[in-house]
Amino acid sequence: MPHSRILVIKLGALGDFLMALGPMQAIRRHHPDAELVLLTRAAYRALGEATGLFAEIWVDPAPRWSPVAWWRWRSRLRSAGFTRVYDLQTSDRSAGYFRLFPGDRRPEWSGKVAGASHRHDYPEDHRLHSIDRQRAQLAIAGIADVPLPDLSFLDGDLSRFGLPERFALLIPGSSPERPVKRWPIERYAELAARLAAQGAVPVVVGGEAEAAAGRAIRDRVPAARDLTGRTGLGQLAALARRAVVAVGNDTGPTHLVALAGCPTVALFSAASDPAKTAPRGAEVCELYAPALADLPVDRVAAAVDDLIRFEGDAPC
Known part of the structure; x- marks a missing residue:
């Protein structure tokens, strides 16, 4: 046409x-x-x-x-x-x-x-x-070839953050109107402590609304980095390309990091259907619990270990 x-x-x-x-x-x-x-x-x-x-x-x-x-x-x-x-x-x-x-x-x-x-x-x-x-x-409509989104146009400068070589992204937020989609922040803090002990510095990302979550995780795990409210979408994509793994709720930034190529564990409650809305990417694991308060840290940590160890080939 x-x-x-x-x-x-x-x-x-x-x-x-x-x-x-x-x-x-x-x-x-x-x-x-x-x-x-x-x-x-x-x-x-x-x-x-x-x-x-x-x-x-x-x-x-x-x-x-x-x-x-x-x-x-x-x-x-x-x-x-x-x-x-x-x-x-x-x-x-x-x-x-x-x-x-x-x-x-x-x-x-x-x-x-x-x-x-x-x-x-x-x-x-x-x-x-x-x-x-x-x-x-x-x-x-006659368009047969529709690959996954290419986010190569999104990039950003990370130099001011002074990040270590090995880090993991934590995405504890979601829509403020949907708190049921959030894994409890104390579980994120426990997971952050485990990641830090394994040599992967936890990096918390999200908007200004997640500032309290970032502070809570850093208070529990002093080695963690709190970047809430400090990254645009381009910088988030750049972080995803460098991170060893990401863990996040069913929220836009989790979709972004998965599409950018980061091995991603996405957490779902009964508030959304992963069959319809799960992140897509090269290495994505979805974990579901009707109430996220019932999703144990051990299960999430095991999924993280599998992604890191097997580069997404292990069953989730």
């Missing part, structure tokens, strides 16, 4: 956005001469720009209940000249955007919404992983 103008919709959250980078990269390869526009949330504008895939980044206006906002948004979509839309969000919101186009002048549409020219219809109770689901969606 040469000289076409194509809209890609992916709003988030972070882990979902990272998983969609492989499909975005595949779309770019399939349409080498097209002008790609990304519609996303403001939080992911910089990440979208860093990919180098898009001519423009649009921030989703989320018009909600304002008729004037909806009219303005409809006018912008209709006048943009899109020849095809790849809806990687496949939500009620993006389905509503499909309906803003007149039926006789809609662009080709890849997504779940009824009436789409390249519809991927799947049941609401599916257990498809998001990557597998999007691969099936793009296959319907």
